[in-house]
Each structure stands twice: as C-alpha cells, then as structure tokens.
Amino acid sequence: MARPRAVRDRARTVARRLARLYPGDAASLCALDHAGPYQLLAATILSAQCTDARVNLVTPELFARYPRVEDLAAADPGAIEQIVRSTGFYRAKTTSLIGMARGVVERFGSVVPEALEDLVTLPGVGRKTANVVRSVAFGLPGLPVDTHVGRIARRLGLTAEQDPVKVEADLCALLPPERWGAFSIELILLGRQVCAARRPRCGACPLADICPSATPSDQRAPDQRAPGQPVLDPILRASRRGAGPPSSDGRDQPRPGVPR
Numbered sequence: 426m427a428r429p430r431a432v433r434d435r436a437r438t439v440a441r442r443l444a445r446l447y448p449g450d451a452a453s454l455c456a457l458d459h460a461g462p463y464q465l466l467a468a469t470i471l472s473a474q475c476t477d478a479r480v481n482l483v484t485p486e487l488f489a490r491y492p493r494v495e496d497l498a499a500a501d502p503g504a505i506e507q508i509v510r511s512t513g514f515y516r517a518k519t520t521s522l523i524g525m526a527r528g529v530v531e532r533f534g535s536v537v538p539e540a541l542e543d544l545v546t547l548p549g550v551g552r553k554t555a556n557v558v559r560s561v562a563f564g565l566p567g568l569p570v571d572t573h574v575g576r577i578a579r580r581l582g583l584t585a586e587q588d589p590v591k592v593e594a595d596l597c598a599l600l601p602p603e604r605w606g607a608f609s610i611e612l613i614l615l616g617r618q619v620c621a622a623r624r625p626r627c628g629a630c631p632l633a634d635i636c637p638s639a640t641p642s643d644q645r646a647p648d649q650r651a652p653g654q655p656v657l658d659p660i661l662r663a664s665r666r667g668a669g670p671p672s673s674d675g676r677d678q679p680r681p682g683v684p685r
C-alpha cells in the first residue's frame with residue numbers, strides 16, 4: 426500500500442538529520458568489535474541480552490582460540506562456556522555458536538552466507554542478527570529492528586506496527602536500501618541517548634519539530650532553540666565519545682545485557 430507523502434517526507438527528514446547527528450555507515454557505527462562476517466556473526470549472537478561493551482571483552486579470547494569458523498565448529502562446549510559466561514545465557518549461546526559454526530561449515534562451505542534466507546537457517550540467527558550481518562559485514566541492504574527501532578519508528582509515525590517484521594517492511598519502504606543499516610543504528614543511538622522508552626527527552630531531540638509524539642512544549646526545531654540552549658551538541662559529543670554506544674541488539678545501557 427502506498428504511504429502518505431507526508432510520512433515519506435518525514436522519514437527522509439528524519440534520516441537526513443540522524444545522518445548528520447551520527448555520521449558514518451553501518452560498519453563504522455557498529456559497536457561490536459569484529460573482523461569479518463564470521464566474527465560479527467558470533468559477536469552478534471553473544472550480544473543477545475548483553476551489552477556490546479561486555480561482548481567486546483570476551484570476543485578477543487574467543488577469536489584468538491577459534492580464529493576460523495572450522496575451529497569453532499569443532500570446539501568443546503565447556504571451553505566456550507567458560508569464555509562467554511559473563512555475557513549471560515552462556516549455555517544457550519554456546520549451543521548457538523557451535524551450531525552456527527557447524528552450519529556454516531557443513532552447509533555453506535565455511536563461508537558465511539549473504540542471503541537473509543540462508544542466514545536465518547543458522548542456529549541462534551534470527552532476522553535481526555541476519556540483517557546486522559548483511560548491513561555491517563557485507564554492506565548489503567538490511568534493517569535490523571530491535572526495541573529501540575520499533576518504538577521510535579512508531580513515535581515518529583513511520584509505522585503503526587508492533588511486529589518487528591512489519592516494522593522493518595514499513596521502514597524499508599520509506600528509505601533507500603543503502604540507508605537501511607545505518608538508519609537502524611542511528612535510531613538505536615537516539616533511543617539510548619534521547620528517546621528513552623519511559624521518559625523521552627523531547628526537549629533535547631533534533632526531531633521534536635516533526636515528531637507527532639513530541640510533547641507540545643518540546644516541538645521547537647533545534648535551530649529554533651533559545652540562544653545558548655544546549656541540544657544537539659551535547660548529544661553529538663556523547664556519541665563521538667562512545668557514550669552509550671549502539672548495542673547491536675538495542676537495549677539501554679548500562680544493563681545486564683543488550684538486544685539482537
């Protein structure tokens with residue numbers, strides 16, 4: 426179904442402003458340390474219910490001991506559990522990691538597949554994780570939808586859906602494919618730093634003047650602020666410092682974990 430022009434225009438304005446606020450593509454905005462699709466896939470599996478910062482503490486040892494996907498496929502589960510224990514749900518994650526690696530080795534010739542339909546057949550890999558890998562590791566179109574992305578898209582009137590798959594479809598229809606991956610991370614950052622689930626800071630939001638959910642007193646555009654009123658700059662500085670880095674799964678930090 427065709428989207429109202431006003432929604433399309435709002436989506437483009439949102440995308441333009443967020444790109445200015447959080448410059449970079451999906452690969453440069455991703456907070457999970459990795460080298461290549463195999464490592465990103467493993468790190469993203471570990472990021473479920475865990476912060477990216479915590480994942481980044483355990484993956485150096487994991488990748489040093491299991492540098493190739495074939496090594497992880499043949500790993501002893503007990504050894505993996507010891508390494509990833511601090512990320513939470515370590516038994517299930519160990520099962521997913523080894524299962525994912527075996528799937529890549531046995532069904533895809535030890536090469537992480539690019540196709541969404543192939544990625545989601547791997548243990549521990551859902552649509553969100555698959556889209557992270559596509560957009561960050563391969564530079565392909567992919568728009569991961571986590572709790573931040575869904576919530577903010579609804580607040581901005583870009584979707585009315587609750588189902589992440591339908592939210593993804595709505596957002597993908599509004600933006601060019603080359604913006605999908607970075608746009609997802611930009612919304613996650615905004616969700617962490619400004620548009621929190623319980624108490625959105627509309628007065629500090631660069632989208633307040635076009636957001637249907639902004640509180641009336643907060644609908645001034647950034648360039649309409651009173652002289653000296655801090656809005657964009659502190660947010661930008663915080664993002665460039667790495668404060669509240671975008672967790673691939675999208676949970677607020679600090680927390681016992683984040684979302685995939």
Ligand code: SF4
Nearest residue numbers: 620627630633636639
């Ligand atoms: S104006 Fe408020 S509700 Fe709208 S995106 Fe910004 S923080 Fe969220």
